[in-house]
Amino acid sequence: MKLETSQYEAVLSYCIDRTLSGYENALYYGKLSGFLTSNNELTTNGKKVADILASKK
Numbered sequence: 001m002k003l004e005t006s007q008y009e010a011v012l013s014y015c016i017d018r019t020l021s022g023y024e025n026a027l028y029y030g031k032l033s034g035f036l037t038s039n040n041e042l043t044t045n046g047k048k049v050a051d052i053l054a055s056k057k
Contacts, residue, residue, distance in 0.1 A: 007050035008042055011035050014053055 015026035015035065030036035035046035042050065 004042065007047055007054075010050045010053045011042060011046050014049065 011030060012023075012026055015030040015033070016023070019025045019029045027036065027040055030040075030046070031038065034043055035049055037043055
């Protein structure tokens, strides 16, 4: 569960950085990009992005 939470936070942080705005716009961007489902859960692609982001730290 902790891994999934950190993955979600990484993807959300990435989306916030990309939109240069708040939480709602980041969620919208995440859904448009295929990272999040309509229920704001990580998709398979979202998990892959999270893994990529984690490997860059």
